[in-house]
Amino acid sequence: MRSFTTGCARCGHVAAFPAYRCRACASPLVLDLAPVSAADCRPTSGRGLWRYGRMLPRVRHSVTLGEGATPLLPLRHGGATTHVKLESVNPSLSFKDRAMALAASAALDHGMTGLVLASTGNAAVSAATYAAAAGRRCRIFCATGSNAGSKLATARAHGAEVELVAGHYSDAYAAATRAEGEGWLNVTTTYRNPLLTEAYRPIAAELVDDLGDVPDVVVVPVGAGPLLRGIWLGFTDLVAAGLTGREPQMVGVQAEACAPLARAWGAGDRGRAEWAAALRQPFEVGPTAATAIADALRGYEDEGLLTLDAVRRSGGRIVAVGEPAIAEAGHRLAGEGLFVEPAAAATLAALRNPVVAGSERANACVAVLTGHGAKESSTLTAGGMA
Template identity: 55%
Template sequence: MTTTRASGGRDVRFACVEGDWSDGGFRYACPRCGGVVVVEAQPLAAEPPVDRSAPGVWRRAALLPRVTAHVSLGEGETPLLDGPDGVRLKVESANPTLSFKDRAMALAVSFALDGGYAGLVVASTGNAAASASAYAARAGLRCRVIVGSESNAAAKLRACRAYGAEVTEVTGDYSAAYAEALALEGEGWLNVSTTFRNPVPGEAYRGVAFELVEQLGRVPAVVCVPIGAGPLLRGIERGFADLQALRGGAVPRLIGVQAQAVSPIVRAWEASPEDPAIWRSTLGDAGARWHTTSATAIADALRGYERQGELTLEAIRATGGAAVAVDEEGIADATRRLRADGLWVEPSSAIALVAAEWEAERADGPVVAVLTGHGIKVPDAD
């Protein structure tokens, strides 16, 4: 167990997104209506300091909910590189377990230590599981990983076992694993599945917005983000909202990118870019039948937690952005082109480049593609 203790951070309270409950304490769901619980963070009173002597996400602890345990493996502060067609690449695959989830898990595990939890339970397509396993080991906590057989995550599970996690495979897709994780939460086990089930981990993604502005020297015009349920996109949106409140100016358009084969959020967006009632009915369409995709890390049908997708749609709408789908050919081509350029990322990451290239044709400022995870953890597609 390697943990430092520190202070700093934001006061937060927990509230139902439907507005009918805000007692403040941590909950997975609204005790009144069962709705999604979100973190309401105290506005930043001043520019958040950057402590270069602190590890990982704790360099910008002022952005995060106040916790005293600061667990880190050196996550965050990832490179921003030049990519094809003038697109800038935010290389989240450079994180300690090779995906953006490390930001969330540094915070989630610290929150678990503060709360006296004995362990973590996580439903995952693989990246969150590998990350949770590593951070649990770092914090001296147990970790239970639930993965759906359709996620094709053998290499990622090997990493989990190497870190000492208990791995359970269930038949089916991510939504099946999610249901299993729900049954295990409580009694000392913190559910850190990186949907919106636990509102804490996604707060760590606010830092991506601050890093981008620092690296570019300005606010980007567009940021393209691969999305399953979409906490990464919403966390980035929250970060840019923080920046706008502090400094004024515009926020970038956020583009949520899904594989055409599994695209519940894109379908809801296409049904209506602004009407939450239409989002709800479209997301809740139990008749949706999805296909297989190479973008396994973002293949989330949202089955059983459809309303979580509304948070991502709302974040997209708030920025004047869009939700777009990319077909398998486009995903494979972008994966190959990035590899040929020295960047081995998974198809679920390369998909952001496709959307960014579309945007770059008309944007009047920097366009960023967030490369969420490394390619070494996925089976070869070709």
């Protein structure tokens, strides 16, 4: 495993993990990991997330429920060019399990009370699941103004304590932030906790192992976007270790109804200050079935810069897709035996965009199917299957 330091993404100020914001400039923190060798990027005898444990930041515990090492399948209607990565088959049915396995391990390392987060969705279920696996508590802050569905019932079943906060998501986010100083590890799955992004690095190694090559394009649904950045960081590891000669273009997908990153990207590549200003531009959030990526980033706009930076450095782009296209993509995937949440289906909708699906090469494109449809089956059957 890799030693690391924690520092500011903007000014380089160093912090001691666990830490959440730069004390000098309040920007998001990132981890700086020691380099890896080619051998470090190969599978070990470890289980779950720890199969590629040498790519991860060093923790002493290794909580696992068998997450990771998810299947990569060719898409029947995608020709030879498109594969899907089934993060939907992780233990709590979403990619968040990779991050929560790492977070729960770190919480044990630091003798913390448990995991705390602001969420009503996949992250809440995953945090509750892994806190239970680690024998630690889980506190979930949920805004009264949010649409709390059946996912919180699942979290409660794992023993999570759900606390209602008057207001909207940003109020729940602030409540989770306040708990950071009280012995809780904040695992709100924006970039709040810099550790979580690191758990996605092994996805890059899994993809290259399964494909035998680097894909040209990796399409990822993004709210704040730590999954996209984490996968990209994994590819930079493979390049640095000499295992591959290039990175794929990272393509982030948002729903048109809530697309702050796509809007900022569309404003042009004008540098950090201009992107930061674009992310602060007020905009109206419309209804979308893709709730898992409907994140307006209000109150933590600068976190979006980390995703924009990864996309730019990979030569990729961020696109937005409409509700009919998301619904149609969900229907097509279900028709191939793949029942996924609308946010995951958005990847396939993006692939219909000729700018995204430019390559006809075999194994050219991977769409990351982030979450299973079982937790949102009412949405899918009511709207998506019309």
